[in-house]
Amino acid sequence: MAQTLISTQDVMDFGNLDNDALKPRIASLLASVFAAAEQDCLRKFSSDTFTEYFDADGSQNSYLVANPPMTALVSVTDDVQYSARSIDTSTNVLFYTEQKEEGLVQLYKNEGRFSGGVAGVRIIYTGGWTATTMPAELKEAICQEVLFRLNVRAVGVKQENADGAGTTYATERGFAKEVADTLLRYRAWWKGIG
Numbered sequence: 001m002a003q004t005l006i007s008t009q010d011v012m013d014f015g016n017l018d019n020d021a022l023k024p025r026i027a028s029l030l031a032s033v034f035a036a037a038e039q040d041c042l043r044k045f046s047s048d049t050f051t052e053y054f055d056a057d058g059s060q061n062s063y064l065v066a067n068p069p070m071t072a073l074v075s076v077t078d079d080v081q082y083s084a085r086s087i088d089t090s091t092n093v094l095f096y097t098e099q100k101e102e103g104l105v106q107l108y109k110n111e112g113r114f115s116g117g118v119a120g121v122r123i124i125y126t127g128g129w130t131a132t133t134m135p136a137e138l139k140e141a142i143c144q145e146v147l148f149r150l151n152v153r154a155v156g157v158k159q160e161n162a163d164g165a166g167t168t169y170a171t172e173r174g175f176a177k178e179v180a181d182t183l184l185r186y187r188a189w190w191k192g193i194g
Contacts (some may be wrong), residue, residue, distance in 0.1 A: 014143040051099035058116040067127035068103025074124040
């Protein structure tokens with residue numbers, strides 16, 4: 001799904017810019033920054049339906065999906081390669097606000113553990129945000145990074161001489177430091193484990 005969470009006008013409004021000649025450059029930067037932010041966070045931000053596979057060794061009763069928050073849990077299948085046992089998501093998977101926000105798919109009631117196997121668990125769900133549900137701080141961070149790259153360097157200043165002739169910008173992982181710090185809060189950190 002194409003990025004529709006933040007518009008060029010959102011960035012212009014955030015930066016108090018009224019020069020329409022900047023719009024094509026901002027649109028290009030926005031697409032680049034948005035893609036880089038998703039890559040840095042190991043996840044997609046835009047709401048979509050995702051299919052994820054997980055390895056199981058017979059001891060797990062839960063998994064974290066990569067693109068929370070979950071808005072719908074379409075299906076959970078155990079032992080995909082052999083029995084392809086469908087788990088009743090309406091009664092045997094916890095789906096309260098906490099689980100939705102975290103992206104936690106946890107077995108409940110009649111289900112104890114997933115059977116096991118390489119890519120043995122398949123979870124299909126709808127996750128991510130819409131333009132109205134995207135966290136304000138994440139939207140702001142992406143707008144800040146676009147403006148930073150546009151050379152309206154409101155964030156990222158590490159050191160500046162009194163005459164403005166020499167400025168050093170604090171960056172981390174290819175983003176202004178403040179933006180990088182915000183992105184860490186939305187990273188699917190568990191995808192980098194193992």
